Amino acid sequence: MHRYRSHTCGELRASDVGTDVRLSGWLHNRRDLGGILFIDLRDHYGLVQLVARPGTAAVEALSHLTKETVVRIDGTVSARGADNVNPELPTGEIEIEVSQVEVLGAAGPLPFTINADDGVGEERRLEYRFLDLRRERMHRNIMLRTAVIGAIRHKMTALGFNEMATPILTATSPEGARDFVVPSRLNPGRFYALPQAPQQFKQLLMISGFDRYFQIAPCFRDEDARADRSPGEFYQLDVEMSFVEQEDVFGPVEKLMTELFTEFGGGREVTSPFPRIPFRESMLKYGNDKPDLRAQLELHDISDVFADSGFKAFAGKHVRALPVPGTAGQPRKFFDQLGEYAVSQGAQGLAWVRVGDDGALSGPIAKFLTEENVKVLTERLGLAPGHAVFFGAGGYDEVSKIMGAVRVEAAKRSGHFEEGVFRFCWVVDFPMYEKDEETGRVDFSHNPFSMPQGGLEALESKDPLDVLAWQYDIVCNGVELSSGAIRNHEPEIMIKAFEIAGYERDDVERDFAGMLRALRFGAPPHGGIAPGIDRIVMLLADEPNIRETIAFPLSQNAQDLLMGAPSELTESRLRELHISLRKPQAKQAK
Incomplete structure (x- = not known):
């Protein structure tokens, strides 16, 4: 035996x-x-x-x-x-x-119970992660992750993609977050960067003639933690394809996601086909660029209705209306609680009216609405007896964020929210650039290596803020799973795109010398995407926090509480790396 x-x-x-x-x-x-x-x-x-x-x-x-x-x-x-x-x-x-x-x-005294959830704090769980992973739920989550990754590899190979590895030690790249840097012992004073994504390398693979690439790629970004973002490192399904337009990328990715979420989703319905929603439409209707389509309500821009209104709370502001059928008869507590939720999201309050059986409006702000206001609102919002309408007013970004959250919460509270489904969509037509409200500087809004819609002519003739890019996101249940784009494969368009964002030509030639060199030797049109593995598993496992699907995640403060990272280096190690430390000065007591 x-x-x-x-x-x-x-x-x-x-x-x-x-x-x-x-x-x-x-x-x-x-x-x-x-x-x-x-x-x-x-x-x-x-x-x-x-x-x-x-x-x-x-x-x-x-x-x-x-x-x-x-x-x-x-x-x-x-x-x-x-x-x-x-x-x-x-x-x-x-x-x-x-x-x-x-x-x-032999096992010593346990810091927490293994065979039951005793409400132990996350830091304690991460400190003893090897014990936490013995719990049934955590063990199941990690095995789900393993099965999902195995299925992805099988399905991507079946779709004609080839798995390839890209470097971990590389050069810094403007991906939108801080790099983690690694000092070079053999090149004093110089540093590698850990890749925020294999972006340039997967493009170089296309330029090298490999056509269809994928990788379960580790990525490193020095970002703060969120429920759907792990600080430090994460994994993504990195994908790139040659000789493609946007819809050519959507086809295999949509097939993969549909099969994956059907296979591992526990019988939950999966959207098919995935709707395409332009970025600006998404911001207006849903308040953000990652709409949760399980909420079966939409926002309406009614700013023009009150542009010259005597109602000071709305006059001259961006105003969104959220009509909610079947809620006019709700008790006052329903309206007050939704108002409290809006305040928790940053609102000053939440205005509302009800539509009575005779079509008349009542509620706190009804007296401020003119007959013309009521007529236009009724027609535009499709109001009928039983509706309630909630209003938010303020700056565009502010009211979008607040009313986007109110939309989902109102749907959940009023029975207009689908449970037990995966609602996917593509968000398309992202702006190429955005303006920093504080500095007024124009910068890339998404991936800097994306092809602008209209090419060089659009960059030279349009206001930068009006230029759209061939960029797209895939979203599921309000979670952004991935960003992707058709890449900028023409050197002069790339240089012009960076110049508009404030980069001098010489800087672009220096910082992206390898990429530009490759583009000047015959680059095919190409594009790709990179869905996040951690977020996919988080949705499939129905977990609210991404760290519940990662075997050994960092804490919210980007610390490995089990292994003790980040740690200090000895003086001899620092000398070997040619590094001297400049620690922040301690605050002096008053």
Whole structure:
């Protein structure tokens, strides 16, 4: 018999009754019922019940062991009595009569409970992540991640893509976030950057003639943590294709996502086909560029209705209206609570009216609306008896953010929100540039290597803020899974695009010398995308936080609480790297 096991803890069934077995695993739980000891033994594959009878060596061996001790047991499979069958377990019809026990790995006092969720804080969980990963939910999430990545590799290969690796030590690139940098011992005073994405390299692969590339790519960005963003590192399905237009990229990616979310989504419905929503339309209708289409409500721009209004709260401001059918009869508490939610999102308040059975409007601001206002609102918003309408007013970005959040919350509270579905869409036609409100500087709004719609002529003849790019995002349930673009493969268009964003020609020639050199030796039109693996698994696992789907994530403060990173270097190591430290000065007490 094998030194440690003849079977795994999850595979024994009623057909194995009478078989002598050897199992190894973790002591998951223990119950003493009148001298008979029942042990739940757990391994990667499942859980099985052990029985140790009074007066046996097995009872003596098992009775004092702490939970999570690793043991090897020998025993015989027996059938459980009909009253003791556990239908929740695949092994629930049998148990193991233990004859011998060997301790393989003793466990000390546990910092938190493994076999139940005891509400322990995230920092404690990350400090003892190896224990946290033993919990059923976390173990299931990581195995889901493994299965999803395996399926992606299989499906991408079937779609004609070739998996290739790109460098980890590279040069800095303006991807929109801070780089992590690595000092070069052999080149004093110089630094590598960890890739924010394999952007330039995957383009270079297309220029090299490889046509269809993919990679499960590690990416590194020095960003703050969010629920849907892990600080430090993340993984993405990096994709690039040659001789393609936008729809050529959408085809295989949409097929992949549909199959992936159908296979691993637990029966939840998946959008098909994915609607295409222009960026500006998305901002107006949904308040953001990652619309949650499960919320079956839309915002309406009614700024013009109140442009010259005597109603000071709306006059001269950007005004959005959110009509919600079937809510006019809700109690005042419904309106007040939605108003409180709007305030939590940064609003001063939330104006509203109801539509009565006679079509008349009532509510706090009804008296400020003229007959003409009411007529236009009724026609434009399609108002009918039973509707309630919520209003937000302010600056464009401010009111978009607030009313976008109110739209989803109102849908959830009013029964206009779909549960148990995956609602995908493509957001397209992103602006090439945006203006910094503080500095007035024009900068790239998305990927700087994107092809502008209209090419060089658009860059030379249009206001930069009116230039659209061949850029697109894929969104699911309000989560941005990916950004992508048709790339700028013509050197002069690329240089002009960077000049508009404030880069001198010489700077572009220096900073992107390798890319420009390649583009000048025959570059095919190409484009790609890079869906985030962590976010895909987060949605499939129905987890609200991305760190629940990563085996060893950094904390919110970008620290590895288990391994102690980031750590300090010794003086000798710093000298070897030609580095001297300039630490921030401590604040002096007043």
